[in-house]
Amino acid sequence: MTIRFVTGNEGKVREARAYFDGIADVEQVAYDYDEIQAAELEAIARRGAVEAYRELGGDDPVVVEDSGLAIDALDGFPGPYSAYVEDTLGIERVWQLAADEENRRARFRSVIAYASGDPADPDVETFVGTVAGTIVSPRGEGGFGYDPIFAYNGTTMAEMDTEAKNAISHRGRAFAAFAEWFAEER
Numbered sequence: 733m734t735i736r737f738v739t740g741n742e743g744k745v746r747e748a749r750a751y752f753d754g755i756a757d758v759e760q761v762a763y764d765y766d767e768i769q770a771a772e773l774e775a776i777a778r779r780g781a782v783e784a785y786r787e788l789g790g791d792d793p794v795v796v797e798d799s800g801l802a803i804d805a806l807d808g809f810p811g812p813y814s815a816y817v818e819d820t821l822g823i824e825r826v827w828q829l830a831a832d833e834e835n836r837r838a839r840f841r842s843v844i845a846y847a848s849g850d851p852a853d854p855d856v857e858t859f860v861g862t863v864a865g866t867i868v869s870p871r872g873e874g875g876f877g878y879d880p881i882f883a884y885n886g887t888t889m890a891e892m893d894t895e896a897k898n899a900i901s902h903r904g905r906a907f908a909a910f911a912e913w914f915a916e917e918r
Contacts, residue, residue, distance in 0.1 A: 733918065735846075736761045737795045738784040743876055744797060747898055751907040755915050758795075763788060765796070773798050773812050773843040778856050781845035790851030795910075799842040799902060801826075801878045803867055805833035818877060823870060827881045830867040839864045840882060840902035844910050859913065861905025 734757045737748050745760045752758050765780045765787070780796040788794060802808040806829060810817035817826060830836050842861045849855040863884060870880040872890025875897060879889035889897050898904040 733757070734759050734792045735795055735914075736784075736788060736792050737797075738763050738765065738780070738788075739797065740764075741876070744903065746894070747901070747903055748795070748907055750898060751904070751911040752914075755911060756918075759792075761788065761794075767798075770812060773800055773841060774845075774858050774860075776812060777843040777845035778858060781847040781856055782854055785847035785854050786851050790854070793846060793848035796845045796847075797842060797903065797906070798845075799840060801838060801840055801882065803830050803833075803836070803838040805830060805835045805837075814878070823878055823881050826878070827867065827870055830881075831869070836867040837864065838867050838882065840878070842902040842906040844903075844906045846910065846914075857910075857913065859906045859910040861902040861907070861909065863900055863902045863905065 736759050737745055738761050740762055749758045763784050765783045768776055768779050770776050777796050777798040781794055784796060785794040800811045800814040802811050840863050844859045846857045847854040865882050865884040867881055868883045872880050872888045875890040882889050884900055
């Protein structure tokens with residue numbers, strides 16, 4: 733079986749393939765669905781999966797992943813607006829916002845939405861993964877996005893190799909839950 737992963741990010745596709753090896757083929761699909769603005773990642777991912785599934789013909793299931801960084805001292809900012817904030821402010825400015833805060837606890841959260849079934853009224857399942865950490869001064873050469881300012885047990889995700897990052901990442905945790913469910917359902 734093939735699962736179409738709607739993303740332009742090859743790094744996310746590599747992560748997904750690691751979890752579905754022997755279960756399903758993961759095909760990257762470049763489709764630019766309309767990302768709604770919402771306070772909850774689940775609503776954004778769910779809406780994107782339904783739109784992509786319908787637009788791509790409803791033949792093979794579709795997966796959409798949305799994630800966000802929530803900084804406790806900033807009341808969960810940037811949250812569901814993480815990609816926009818990264819594009820407009822950059823991670824250095826986000827670090828500067830958190831640098832003077834006593835509490836720099838944060839969490840990455842990932843929501844995977846899986847759409848299948850009748851294209852007119854698709855079935856949608858969601859899977860969530862979270863990892864807690866701390867916001868730190870940027871360091872490390874690996875990863876992408878906020879990885880250089882997000883530390884888990886003192887090491888930024890940008891300092892970890894892919895295997896170590898996948899073992900603890902929010903997206904990895906969401907993909908692990910999804911793969912387990914998928915293997916049972918098929």
